[in-house]
Structures are given as structure tokens and as C-alpha cells.
Amino acid sequence: MKRAIGETDRRRARQVEYNAKRGITPIGISKSVHDMIEGARDFDDVQLQLKAAQEQARYESMSEKQLAGRSSGWKKQMLDYARNLEFEKAAKRAIVSPS
Numbered sequence: 001m002k003r004a005i006g007e008t009d010r011r012r013a014r015q016v017e018y019n020a021k022r023g024i025t026p027i028g029i030s031k032s033v034h035d036m037i038e039g040a041r042d043f044d045d046v047q048l049q050l051k052a053a054q055e056q057a058r059y060e061s062m063s064e065k066q067l068a069g070r071s072s073g074w075k076k077q078m079l080d081y082a083r084n085l086e087f088e089k090a091a092k093r094a095i096v097s098p099s
Contacts, residue, residue, distance in 0.1 A: 019026060059067065081090035 018024075062070070078090045081087070
């Protein structure tokens with residue numbers, strides 16, 4: 001622990017010396033953590049909305065027979081997951097395709 005603290009102090013002293021030679025005054029960032037989180041969340045929300053719109057358009061273009069086949073495939077996959085004790089995957093499949 002002492003060695004790690006000593007290394008940190010050595011690096012800090014070197015950085016202070018470097019800044020002093022070049023007239024650099026360190027300042028903290030002005031952006032709050034909340035702003036960074038919101039930026040990431042907005043991008044994720046846009047991606048999810050785009051994917052949902054694409055899925056909706058695809059399902060609207062399917063015939064009843066195609067939809068019935070897709071639904072039975074989802075149900076089989078959900079039951080397979082449950083049989084293999086993969087309950088999280090089974091639950092996600094049930095949420096994605098309630099039938």
C-alpha cells in the first residue's frame with residue numbers, strides 16, 4: 001500500500017512540475033455526470049425506438065399464416081428455454097411475443 005501511495009505522490013509531483021513549467025492551471029470538467037448519463041440514454045432510446053418501428057413494419061407486412069407460424073415458433077422456443085432452466089430467456093421471449 002505504501003508503495004502505491006508513493007508512486008501516486010511521485011506522479012502527482014511530476015505533473016505539478018510539468019504544469020508549472022508550462023503555465024498550466026488545471027481545472028475540473030464542467031459537465032455534470034447527469035448530463036453524460038442522459039446523453040447515453042437518449043441514444044439508447046432512439047436505437048430502441050428505431051428497432052421497434054422496424055419490427056412493427058415487418059409484422060404489418062406479414063400474412064396471418066406467417067404470423068401464426070412465427071408465434072408458434074416463439075412459443076416452442078420459450079418452452080425449450082424453460083425446460084432447460086433458462087427462465088430469464090423464457091421470460092424475455094414471453095414479453096417479446098405475448099400470445
